[in-house]
Amino acid sequence: MPNALLEKLRGFTAMPPELAGKLTALLSKPRDIPARQDLMTEGDAPAAMVVMLEGWACRYNILPEGTRQISAFLMPGDCCDLHVSVLTEMDHSIATLTPAKVAHIQRDELNDLLDAEPALMRAFWWMQLVNESVMRAWIVSMGRRDSLQRVGHLMLELYARATAIGLVRDDRLVMPLTQIVIGDALGLTPVHVNRVLRRLREEGVMEIQGGTLTIADSAKLARVTGFDDSYLHRRLKRAA
Amino acid sequence: MPNALLEKLRGFTAMPPELAGKLTALLSKPRDIPARQDLMTEGDAPAAMVVMLEGWACRYNILPEGTRQISAFLMPGDCCDLHVSVLTEMDHSIATLTPAKVAHIQRDELNDLLDAEPALMRAFWWMQLVNESVMRAWIVSMGRRDSLQRVGHLMLELYARATAIGLVRDDRLVMPLTQIVIGDALGLTPVHVNRVLRRLREEGVMEIQGGTLTIADSAKLARVTGFDDSYLHRRLKRAA
DNA sequence: CTCGCGGCTTGATACAAGTCAAGTTGTTGA
DNA sequence: TCAACAACTTGACTTGTATCAAGCCGCGAG
CATH class of the missing domain: 2.60.120.10 (Jelly Rolls)
Structure with a gap:
């Protein structure tokens, strides 16, 4: 590598x-x-x-x-x-x-x-500025998005960042975050994170399975969570 | 000035x-x-x-x-x-x-x-780094502090920053933030901000009156909210 | 002077997320 | 092979904050 x-x-x-x-x-x-x-x-x-x-x-x-x-x-x-x-x-x-x-x-x-x-x-x-943008986006999420939007938005952020550094293979991201860690990042309890992930899975939007994130319907997820990747300020985008 | x-x-x-x-x-x-x-x-x-x-x-x-x-x-x-x-x-x-x-x-x-x-x-x-520290502190507040702690912590932050630039006179800070603005910063509704401010006032901890912030018991407020000003990284502190 | 409007205050009710509890699954290591 | 442990899952119940609603206060414009 x-x-x-x-x-x-x-x-x-x-x-x-x-x-x-x-x-x-x-x-x-x-x-x-x-x-x-x-x-x-x-x-x-x-x-x-x-x-x-x-x-x-x-x-x-x-x-x-x-x-x-x-x-x-x-x-x-x-x-x-x-x-x-x-x-x-x-x-x-x-x-x-x-x-x-x-x-x-x-x-x-x-x-x-x-x-x-x-x-x-x-x-x-x-x-440095991208880091700051990401922090602002977190503040926006924690202040004004509900739990489902928060989880989805974070996953889209991580997915986009991982894509930019070539970590996404076959539309799947090996993402070793436990539900406890996700909760600690989003200000939610692990129990609630679990329920949210279940809903997202049942609705066929995204899934975390064995430490791997798969986003089945990124357009829908982006719409629901209000995700817009321009805050990541990527200049040279990779091919999907 | x-x-x-x-x-x-x-x-x-x-x-x-x-x-x-x-x-x-x-x-x-x-x-x-x-x-x-x-x-x-x-x-x-x-x-x-x-x-x-x-x-x-x-x-x-x-x-x-x-x-x-x-x-x-x-x-x-x-x-x-x-x-x-x-x-x-x-x-x-x-x-x-x-x-x-x-x-x-x-x-x-x-x-x-x-x-x-x-x-x-x-x-x-x-x-720049202090700005980032403040953003991180906001993330911590929004994720892990309840409404009373959030309001109190923000007021201590603003009070400390205002003190550093000489805006605090006679322990009072002219701080023209409406309850709507405070709510938009902390991810709370203005109605709830109002109730929190009432509680803080009734407990004699702090008060916002006519656009002026007065912190009556900053030690108690800092203890309750978990406020520690070291994240503001002030080098040359002013006399209180 | 008073009208209108934005912000403040308070009460009643609803709901999203937290808490507590119990059980399951999967992995590590003896 | 099984014990131990951490993470995950699900259900029942509680609670903090949002929502809706109504009235009040104070100030600026006409």
Whole structure:
């Protein structure tokens, strides 16, 4: 598999091999991380940027009552804290959801390269802005969509993002999120997530089976949930 | 009143007068905008960065059913879309909530200055990262806090941010948000916001009276809502 | 001065999602 | 091979928030 970060940046900008090489050179040797392990913990002063190469992770907070809220999902190509070290302290944690491969980039080295390569800098900006757009979309979902729309909208988001990085094969996405995790992301109980998934399955719209997401009727799902992928700001769309 | 953007950046970095002058020079002549008017509209291709100098605004989306979700409040010193023009199209709108004064900065001119002044660049990064932290905190609120905690948490956030830019006088904040607006931000109906505010008032915790917020027992309110201001990443705190 | 309108307030009722509980399935590891 | 455990499933009941409805207050326009 080619480098997931390059793959992702190519979604925004053309990436000449020479530039790709320079970026790749900054990446540390990949490290394997088991599932359910923190990559960064609230209160940490992070030292380097972490790049996801394989596997899934999430940003999350634990509340005083012990409940968890997930605020983002990270897929291959996503970065933990691009602007690391501007802030002194993490205000949330990041944990793997599956076994993962990650690499590090030292901030100073990255900054030097970005200064020298404006196109790359713009690509990183774009990545950051897309992250913000996604967060706003989550706020909209949690505020104004009911449980069925929330679940469907999230699945369409993940499906679109996975498609952009080549993770979708035969219209199926291996998506190892438990119903508990989906609930923690959407502010729902796992029991309720279960009922919603059943309804979506019974209506023939989408299905999660053995850790695999299949969207049978994406047009209907998009209509029902108010999903419009323009907030993901993909420049170079892949063929479906 | 001194320039609100400078005031805000000083919350992160010392700002020598000479640097302050350079930044001020980039600001266009301030423009007066009436209340309830879009500064940017979904679908626009924004041309320049907008800086709030006076007044309040909000980012929002309108859903197909006609409901509105607010995803951020902008106060003096806040910027609309720092990285403008990296993305081609706005995926949300920004509207004033009160009469406001705004100025513009041309992107290229700002970029040149940021390239020349690393300290300023870091200050802008910090601003951006704080915005993201606030969004994550909103996601946490909407997912895992009940209506009373949501309202209280938002008021503490606004109070803290207003304090940082010198908007709080005599422990009172002129905060012209209607109950409808608060509801649109928190995903609640105005009717319910009203009931929550009554409870908070009756319990002597906080009160909104004639567009003015007074927090009588901030320790209790912070405890009840799980508010911890570290996510606002203020470096140089003001005296209370 | 008063009319009209937007925002606030309060009550009665409805419903979406939460809670509690019990049982099933599937996987891991001894 | 079976024990242990985590995730999933389903049902019965509860509750927080929405909805609907009506009246009030205060301010700006004519």
